[in-house]
Amino acid sequence: MPLDMETAVPPRAVRLRADATRNRERIIAAAREAIVELGPDVALDEVARRAGVGNATLYRHFTDRTELIRQVTLSVMARTVKRAEDALAQEPDAFTALCRFVLESADERIGALCPLLSDVFDRQDPAVVSQVEQMQRSISAIMERAQSAGQLRTDIAVGDLMVAVTQLTRPLPGTCCAGFDRFVRRHLQLFLDGLRAPSRSVLTGEAVTLEDLQARQP
Amino acid sequence: MPLDMETAVPPRAVRLRADATRNRERIIAAAREAIVELGPDVALDEVARRAGVGNATLYRHFTDRTELIRQVTLSVMARTVKRAEDALAQEPDAFTALCRFVLESADERIGALCPLLSDVFDRQDPAVVSQVEQMQRSISAIMERAQSAGQLRTDIAVGDLMVAVTQLTRPLPGTCCAGFDRFVRRHLQLFLDGLRAPSRSVLTGEAVTLEDLQARQP
DNA sequence: CGGAAACGGAGACTGATTGTCCGTTTCGGA
DNA sequence: TCCGAAACGGACAATCAGTCTCCGTTTCCG
Known part of the structure; x- marks a missing residue:
């Protein structure tokens, strides 16, 4: 009987x-960077070039652009969950944990989640x-702890946070990004200040969850 | 002597x-919308289609993409100055004037200024x-009044405001925008709350002016 | 009402992107 | 160390989207 049959490699x-x-x-890493920088329509050859592989290698691993983007998105989400859990576990102060999560997410180019x-x-x-x-779940955990501690306004939800962070960290189209990160930090900081409790204004509309974001196609 | 000579049509x-x-x-209006939505690389045929004119008409009016974008940018800036002056003149409360200017700018798709x-x-x-x-000048006027009144934090400048507003109001790529405006309002509101004095955190780096933004090519 | 100005659709041209082919290199088990 | 299979990468053909022009038709305005 040949070995290696039925050896749990589903x-x-x-x-x-x-x-x-x-x-x-x-390739996935290069694609993440490239998507954030050039948008979801990057030439796949460009991705291959950045990854330091031939384009044939890219097509061997991913049948088409959709599949590549799918994998990139899954990868980004996995890293995001990891960061959220770490921040929650390691930071004693609730609002500090939120700030850390947001700033780290920005560094890691969470803007790549757009295609989602x-x-x-x-x-x-x-x-x-x-x-x-x-x-x-993992981001809610951070937010809810900060809300319970009276440090975070209660009229917002995960969707509000993630969309705003995504938007603020997206590269401006057509610009070389030298020095841009400096500004992004400032803007995130300002936004985070706006999130603190007690709230300084009354928001219109309902708090936005991730489900809301996905469900709004006609 | 033929009439209409020297009749001030320089x-x-x-x-x-x-x-x-x-x-x-x-065409300019359509281009503004299209640039905000699809980025500065929109197909010019697409712009013509949105404007409800043939593509030849577009090329007759604007020799090339650069010229079109130039005109769009000038137009947006002119409208922005107008809004800033109106808000300053008409709103008695300094911070209210700022809010009004920001929200109106968002409605008018100020994101088209990106190509600038x-x-x-x-x-x-x-x-x-x-x-x-x-x-x-006109935006500074609004901000400085609010700062003098102790309503706006003093560690920010025009560039901080405009870039953040631009980013927050950009449409998410590839999504139909149904209902998106609702969220944008919330995010702008949150950001504005972060701008209020007294400031709730210490920002890193220097306040960003419009000149800073333009000067950072290598 | 007539001439000039402006229009718009169709299509040729161009440059970029995709996806495949095949000879060469690299891995990893014996 | 060596060999077969797996993976690689450059180059190329096919395709596609975008730009810009030509020309017959329509619209303005004096």
Whole structure:
């Protein structure tokens, strides 16, 4: 009887070679940066170039652009959840935890999550759905702790935070980004100040959750 | 002696026909919307389509994309200056004037100003330079009044305000904007709350002026 | 009412992007 | 160390979107 049959490798039939997995990661990382910088319509050749691989390698790993974006988004969401959990666990002060999470998310180019809200994106995909739920949970945890502590205004929800952070950290189109990060920090800081309790104004409309964001196509 | 010589029509040799001026305005308006929505690289055919004119008409009025963008930018800046002056003159409360200016600017798609910061843009153009200066002046006036009144934090400048407003009001890529405006209002409101004095945190870096924004190409 | 000005659709041209082919290199097990 | 399979990358053909022009038709205005 041949060995290695039924050895618990459900998703992928065979193990990837070491360089293959390495390249795969590189491509995803390069794609994340490139998408944030040039938008979701980047030339795939450009992504390959940044990843330091030939374009054929990219197409070997991802059948098309949609699949690549899917993987990038999953990866970004996973990292985001990780950061949220770390911030919550490691920061004793509730509002400090929120600030840390926001600033770290900005550094890690969370703007790449934009395609998540795009119509091209498959909202049914179970992997995506579960990841979104997890993200909602972990960020809520941070916000709720800060709200309970009376440090964060209570008329906002996860969607408000994430969309604003995404928007503020998006690169301006057509500009080289030298020095731009300096400004972004300031703007995030100002926005965070606006989030503090007691609130200084009355917001219009309802608090926005991640579900709200995804559900609003006609 | 033939009439109509020396009759103070310095820029344009002959009067435009009524439908021509109308179309010209339509194109600029359509371009403003399209640039905000799709970025400064929109297909010009798309702009023509939105304006409800043939593409040939667009090319007849604007020799190339650069010229079109230039005109759009000048137009947006002029409207912005107007709004700033109105808000300052008509609103007795200093912070209310600022809020009004910000919210109105958002409605009027000030995000179209992005190309102003782009590398493609001619920074030497006298019309542009003077318009930028005027904008700087009129917005400063609003901010300084609010700062003198102790309502606005003093560690920010015009660039901070404008970039943040631009970012927060940009449409998410690839989404139909139904209901998005609702969120934008909330985010602007939160940001404005963060601008109020007394400041709730210490900002990193220096206050950003419009000049800073334009000067940062390597 | 007539001439000039302006219009718009169709289409040629161009440059960029995609996705495949195939000879070469690299991995990893024996 | 060596060999077969797996993975790689450059180059190329096909496709596509965007730009800009041509020309017959319509619209303005004196």
